[in-house]
Amino acid sequence: MRIYFCGSIRGGRQDLLLYQRIVEKLQTYGKVLTEHVSHGDISEKGEGAELKDDRAIHDRDMDWLVTADVIVAEVTQPSLGVGYELGRAVAMHKKIFCLFRPSSGRVLSAMIRGADSGCQSSVFQVRDYSEADVETVLQEYFSSLKPNADAH
Ligand SMILES: O=c1[nH]c(=O)n([C@H]2C[C@H](O)[C@@H](COP(=O)(O)O)O2)cc1CO
Numbered sequence: 206m207r208i209y210f211c212g213s214i215r216g217g218r219q220d221l222l223l224y225q226r227i228v229e230k231l232q233t234y235g236k237v238l239t240e241h242v243s244h245g246d247i248s249e250k251g252e253g254a255e256l257k258d259d260r261a262i263h264d265r266d267m268d269w270l271v272t273a274d275v276i277v278a279e280v281t282q283p284s285l286g287v288g289y290e291l292g293r294a295v296a297m298h299k300k301i302f303c304l305f306r307p308s309s310g311r312v313l314s315a316m317i318r319g320a321d322s323g324c325q326s327s328v329f330q331v332r333d334y335s336e337a338d339v340e341t342v343l344q345e346y347f348s349s350l351k352p353n354a355d356a357h
Pocket of ligand 1: 212216239242250251262266284285286
């Protein structure tokens, strides 16, 4: 399974340690295309600071998004890039799982929460969770996916 993980970079790196736990868990289900989002050496300046120009980052990520079987996004730390990736993924009819921590004190954007139709089979799902439960929540989601998603 090809998994595209979305997490804040220029929106702020406060949740980096949690992204690392998420990516580690996701790697037990398949290939994480955007593993770099969890790398501690990428600051809130982004990869572009040393490595790549912004167009190269955008085009590479969109190519990965096209090939992804499922998108997992940690949406607690607001990020324009994550919002953009999710909008593009919706247009591609991808399966999307968003994770939000109410304990942050933030209120999730209506454009993300409102994209979840509320039914369990929705292709766009938003899950409220607490940090301690992140692995369990991911396990529940991946075991609910149809077996043919594993074919890649
Ligand atoms: O350097 C980067 N590399 C990269 O892959 N991204 C992608 C992956 C992340 O899920 C998302 C983060 O967007 P933002 O930087 O606006 O928080 O955009 C974003 C940046 C910087 O904007």
